[in-house]
Amino acid sequence: MELQLTKEEEAFRAEARAWLEEQLNGPFRDLQGRGASGDQDSYVEERIAWGKAMGAAGWNCIGWPKEFGGRECTIKEEAIFNEEYVRANGPGNVGHIGETLLGPTLIHFGSAEQQRRFLPPIVSGEEIWCQGYSEPGAGSDLANVQTKATLVGDEWVIEGQKIWTSGAQYSDWCFVLCRTDSEAPKHRGISCVLVPMKQDGIEVRPIRQMGGSAEFAEVFFDGAKAHEDHLVGGVNNGWKVAMGTLAFERGASTLGQQYLFQQEFAQVVEAAKKTGAAKDPIIRQRLADAWIGLKVMRVNALRMLEHQGADLNREALISKLYWSNWHRDLGKLAMDILGPDAEILDGEPYELTRMQKWYLFARADTIYAGSNQIQRNIIGERGLGLPKEPR
Amino acid sequence: MEFSFSEDQDELRRAARRFLEVESSQERVRAAMATEQGFDSAVWGQLSEELAWTALTIPEAYGGLGMSYLDLHPLMEEMGRALLCSPFFSTICLGANALLLGGSEAQKEQHLPSIATGEATSTLAYSEKGRQHGADAIQATYGRDGNDYVIRGTKHYVVDGHTATLLIVAARADSSKGAEGVSLFVVPANTPGLECIWTPTMDQTRKLASVELDGVKVPTNSLLGEEGHGWELCERTLDLARIALAAEQVGAAEMCLDMAVDYAKVRKQFGRPIGSFQAIKHKCADMLTMVESARSAAFYASALAGQGEADLGEVASSAKAFCSDTLFHCAAENIQIHGGIGFTWEHPAHLYFKRAKAAEVLFGDPSFHRERVAQRMGL
Numbered sequence: 001m002e003l004q005l006t007k008e009e010e011a012f013r014a015e016a017r018a019w020l021e022e023q024l025n026g027p028f029r030d031l032q033g034r035g036a037s038g039d040q041d042s043y044v045e046e047r048i049a050w051g052k053a054m055g056a057a058g059w060n061c062i063g064w065p066k067e068f069g070g071r072e073c074t075i076k077e078e079a080i081f082n083e084e085y086v087r088a089n090g091p092g093n094v095g096h097i098g099e100t101l102l103g104p105t106l107i108h109f110g111s112a113e114q115q116r117r118f119l120p121p122i123v124s125g126e127e128i129w130c131q132g133y134s135e136p137g138a139g140s141d142l143a144n145v146q147t148k149a150t151l152v153g154d155e156w157v158i159e160g161q162k163i164w165t166s167g168a169q170y171s172d173w174c175f176v177l178c179r180t181d182s183e184a185p186k187h188r189g190i191s192c193v194l195v196p197m198k199q200d201g202i203e204v205r206p207i208r209q210m211g212g213s214a215e216f217a218e219v220f221f222d223g224a225k226a227h228e229d230h231l232v233g234g235v236n237n238g239w240k241v242a243m244g245t246l247a248f249e250r251g252a253s254t255l256g257q258q259y260l261f262q263q264e265f266a267q268v269v270e271a272a273k274k275t276g277a278a279k280d281p282i283i284r285q286r287l288a289d290a291w292i293g294l295k296v297m298r299v300n301a302l303r304m305l306e307h308q309g310a311d312l313n314r315e316a317l318i319s320k321l322y323w324s325n326w327h328r329d330l331g332k333l334a335m336d337i338l339g340p341d342a343e344i345l346d347g348e349p350y351e352l353t354r355m356q357k358w359y360l361f362a363r364a365d366t367i368y369a370g371s372n373q374i375q376r377n378i379i380g381e382r383g384l385g386l387p388k389e390p391r
Numbered sequence: 392m393e394f395s396f397s398e399d400q401d402e403l404r405r406a407a408r409r410f411l412e413v414e415s416s417q418e419r420v421r422a423a424m425a426t427e428q429g430f431d432s433a434v435w436g437q438l439s440e441e442l443a444w445t446a447l448t449i450p451e452a453y454g455g456l457g458m459s460y461l462d463l464h465p466l467m468e469e470m471g472r473a474l475l476c477s478p479f480f481s482t483i484c485l486g487a488n489a490l491l492l493g494g495s496e497a498q499k500e501q502h503l504p505s506i507a508t509g510e511a512t513s514t515l516a517y518s519e520k521g522r523q524h525g526a527d528a529i530q531a532t533y534g535r536d537g538n539d540y541v542i543r544g545t546k547h548y549v550v551d552g553h554t555a556t557l558l559i560v561a562a563r564a565d566s567s568k569g570a571e572g573v574s575l576f577v578v579p580a581n582t583p584g585l586e587c588i589w590t591p592t593m594d595q596t597r598k599l600a601s602v603e604l605d606g607v608k609v610p611t612n613s614l615l616g617e618e619g620h621g622w623e624l625c626e627r628t629l630d631l632a633r634i635a636l637a638a639e640q641v642g643a644a645e646m647c648l649d650m651a652v653d654y655a656k657v658r659k660q661f662g663r664p665i666g667s668f669q670a671i672k673h674k675c676a677d678m679l680t681m682v683e684s685a686r687s688a689a690f691y692a693s694a695l696a697g698q699g700e701a702d703l704g705e706v707a708s709s710a711k712a713f714c715s716d717t718l719f720h721c722a723a724e725n726i727q728i729h730g731g732i733g734f735t736w737e738h739p740a741h742l743y744f745k746r747a748k749a750a751e752v753l754f755g756d757p758s759f760h761r762e763r764v765a766q767r768m769g770l
Contacts, residue, residue: 288765292688380675384675385656389668
C-alpha cells in the first residue's frame with residue numbers, strides 16, 4: 001500500500017535515502033533511534049550537531065518557500081522525506097518546533113525584518129526554539145494566558161510562568177503568548193513575543209515525567225526582556241497568530257510516524273508469539289483489531305495526502321484523534337501480552353523497557369498538541385459545522 | 392493505486408444520490424419493505440434498464456459495461472445511504488460475481504446478459520442454520536444420478552432467495568469435510584424440488600429466505616467451476632460481496648451521522664442547540680472519525696478487488712469487521728442523540744439500526760472476521 005510516485009518523486013526519495021543512510025551509518029551512527037518520545041533529553045548536543053548537518057545538506061525546512069531557504073517541497077515530498085527519515089532510524093529532531101511551528105508562523109505573520117533575522121538560523125539548525133503557550137491556568141483554555149508583557153522603553157518586559165514547555169532546557173528562543181492588554185476581552189489582549197532564553201530573567205525548571213525522564217519544563221519569567229520589534233503579527237493580535245500556528249501542521253509527518261507504529265506493532269506481535277498470548281482468542285481479536293486499525297490509518301493518510309485543494313479535509317481533521325487512540329491502545333495491548341513480565345524493568349535505577357515506554361508515553365499522545373477533547377471540538381465545529389459552545 | 396475516487400466515480404455517486412433521493416425516499420422504502428417481495432419492480436426496472444447499474448460490472452462481451460469493482464463502490468455507498476430495497480446486492484455482488492469467477496463460457500453467455508438487463512435476479516445459497524461461515528457451514532449434499540446431479544439439504548439466510556430467478560447453490564459430496572468436496576451449482580428457481588420461502592426479518596429492508604432442496608435434479612452442465620473445488624469459488628464470491636456490503640455500510644453510517652448532526656443543529660434545550668454541548672458534539676466527532684476510517688477500509692478493499700488482487704481474504708475481512716462496527720456505532724448513537732423521537736416507528740433511525748445488525752451478522756460477524764485476519768497475520 002504505497003503512494004503513487006512520479007519519476008521526480010522517486011528520485012527525491014532515492015536522494016533522501018542515500019544521504020540519510022550515509023550520515024546515519026557514518027558520522028552520526030551513535031544517534032540512530034535516539035531522542036525519540038521518552039528519550040528527548042538524551043544526546044542533546046549531538047542532536048544539535050545533527051540538525052546543523054541536516055541544514056548544511058539542505059534537509060531542514062524542505063517545505064518552506066525558496067525565498068526563506070526551503071526547497072518548496074510538496075506535502076507529498078515532505079511525507080516521503082519523513083518516511084525515509086524514520087526508515088533510516090533518524091534521531092528525534094531538536095529543531096522541529098522551529099521548523100514546523102514558529103517558522104511557518106513567521107512566514108505567515110512575521111515582518112520582513114523578523115523573517116530575515118529568525119528564519120535562516122532555523123533552516124541552518126543553529127537556533128533551537130521552544131513554544132511558550134501553556135500555563136498552569138491556560139491549558140485547553142489557551143486564551144486565559146496570564147503571563148504579562150509590558151513595553152518599557154524599547155523592550156518588552158515579561159513576567160509570569162509557562163509550563164509543559166518541551167525542550168526549554170536547551171532552546172535558544174521561545175515564542176511566548178503574553179497578555180498585553182488586561183482590560184480587553186481575553187482573546188483580544190494577547191500578543192506573541194519572541195524571547196531569548198539565555199538571559200537572567202528566565203529560569204527553567206525541568207519537570208520529571210511519569211517515565212522518569214524530563215523532556216519538558218516550567219519556565220519562569222521574572223523581568224525577562226525581549227526587543228520591541230520582536231512581537232509577531234501586531235500588538236493584541238496574538239490569538240490569531242496562535243490559532244494560525246496550530247493550523248500549520250499539514251500532516252506531513254504522518255507516514256514517518258506510521259512507519260514507526262508498524263515497527264512497534266511487529267514487535268508486539270513477536271512478543272505475543274513468544275509468550276503464547278497469540279493463542280488466547282481475546283488477544284487474537286485485539287491484535288487483529290490493531291492490525292486493521294493500522295492499515296486504516298495508512299489509507300486515511302494516503303487519502304489525506306492525495307487530497308487536492310487547500311482546505312483541510314476530513315481525513316486531516318480526524319488524524320490526531322485516530323492515531324493517538326490507536327497508539328495508546330497498542331501500549332496497553334503490549335503490556336497485556338507480556339503478562340507478569342510487563343512489570344520487570346530493564347535495569348536500575350529506573351530503566352524502562354521499550355514496551356513500558358510505549359505504554360507510559362502513549363498517555364501523552366492523547367493530551368499534547370490539543371487533547372482528544374479539544375480534537376473532538378475541532379472535528380465537530382470545523383468538520384461538521386456544529387455550533388460553538390459559548391466561550 | 393490512486394487513493395481518491397475519480398471524477399467519473401464522483402459523478403456516478405451524485406447521479407445515484409439524485410435518483411435515490413426520489414425513488415428510495417423514506418416513504419418509498421417503507422412501502423417496499425412492507426411487501427413480501429421486498430422491492431419496487433418499477434424502481435428495479437429503472438435502475439437496471441435506464442441507469443444500467445446492473446450492467447456496470449458485467450463485461451462488455453456479455454452485454455455489460457465492463458467497469459471495475461471500484462466503480463461499484465460509490466453506488467453501494469449511496470444504496471446503503473438510502474436503504475434502497477432491491478435485489479441489486481444479491482444479484483450483482485453474489486450471483487453475478489459467482490458466475491464471473493467460476494462460470495464456463497456457455498454459462499456466462501447463458502446467464503449474464505439477462506442479469507445485465509435486470510431481467511434475471513440471482514443470489515448465492517450457501518449458509519445453513521447456525522452461526523458458521525466457513526466451509527463447515529455447508530452441510531447440504533449432492534450426488535450423481537446418471538447425467539444429473541441430485542442436491543439435498545436446506546439453506547438459510549439466503550439474501551432475496553424467495554425472489555431470485557437463479558440460485559447458485561453450494562453442496563458437498565457425501566461424507567466430505569471442510570473445504571474438500573464442496574461444489575457450486577447453477578439452479579434456476581423453477582427447478583422441481585426447489586422451494587424458496589421468505590423468512591420474515593427484523594430488518595425489513597433486506598429480505599432473507601430459506602431454500603429447501605428436496606432431491607433437486609440439475610444436469611451436469613449446471614456445475615459451476617471444478618467439481619470439489621467450490622469452496623474457493625464460494626469464498627472469493629463472499630469476499631467480493633463482503634467488500635460491497637462494507638461500502639454499503641459506510642453509506643448508511645454516514646447517513647446516520649448526517650441525521651444526527653442535522654438534528655443536533657436545530658434541536659434546542661437549555662436555550663441552545665444541543666450540538667453546541669460537548670456531550671453531543673464529541674459523539675458526532677467520533678462518528679465522523681469512524682465513518683471516514685471505514686470509508687478508507689472499504690475503499691482500499693474495493694480498489695484491490697478492482698485490480699483483480701489474488702487473495703482478498705484479509706482486506707475483505709478487515710473492511711467487513713471495521714465497517715460493521717462503524718455502522719452499528721453510528722446507528723446506535725443516532726438514536727441516542729435523537730432521544731425519544733429516535734425510538735419511534737415513525738422516525739427512520741430504527742431502520743438504520745436494524746440494517747446495522749442485519750449487515751453485521753451477514754457473511755460473518757466482526758469477531759469471525761478479526762479471527763480470519765489474525766490467521767492471515769500468521770497468529
